[in-house]
Amino acid sequence: MVNYRSDLTIEIREEMRGGKLHAEITKLSKELPGNVRLFATIRLIPGASIGYHVHENETEMFYFAEGTGIVKDDETEKAVCAGDSMLTFPGHGHAVENNGDKDLVLVAVIVKE
Numbered sequence: 433m434v435n436y437r438s439d440l441t442i443e444i445r446e447e448m449r450g451g452k453l454h455a456e457i458t459k460l461s462k463e464l465p466g467n468v469r470l471f472a473t474i475r476l477i478p479g480a481s482i483g484y485h486v487h488e489n490e491t492e493m494f495y496f497a498e499g500t501g502i503v504k505d506d507e508t509e510k511a512v513c514a515g516d517s518m519l520t521f522p523g524h525g526h527a528v529e530n531n532g533d534k535d536l537v538l539v540a541v542i543v544k545e
Contacts, residue, residue: 435461450483451527460539470542474528476501480536481529487520490544494518494528499536502529 441459448455456475464471469490476482476499484504494503500513504527505520512518520526522545530536 433461433463448482449485449527451481452529453477453480455480455482467544468541469544470540472540473497474538474540476528476530476536476538478530478533478535482527484525484527486525487522487542489522490542491522492520492526493541493543495539497537497539499530499534500532501536502531503527 439462443457443459445455445457447453454477458473458475460471460473470492474482494517496512496514496516496518498514500511503510503512503518504525505518506524506526518526528536528538
């Protein structure tokens with residue numbers, strides 16, 4: 433199934449998960465397999481963030497496609513940039529913040545157990 437860019441939906445989430453400013457979420461497919469909850473790009477403008485949250489019964493995977501940021505991986509903060517990736521397994525948490533001067537764009541996939 434091909435999903436054309438012109439058909440994709442964009443959602444703006446203010447203060448996503450208690451974060452700062454807003455996140456622009458582009459859903460990359462109209463249909464997903466039953467065990468996939470999300471397949472999207474997330475764009476954070478400079479200063480925007482996704483607040484810390486824990487995933488239960490699902491794994492979230494990020495691929496950082498553009499920009500730079502800081503992630504909180506459980507209790508550890510680490511710098512990330514384009515080309516890096518991150519996995520958050522069930523029972524673990526994360527947060528993402530754009531600390532750069534350009535947009536931070538990541539591809540996000542959430543797979544349910």
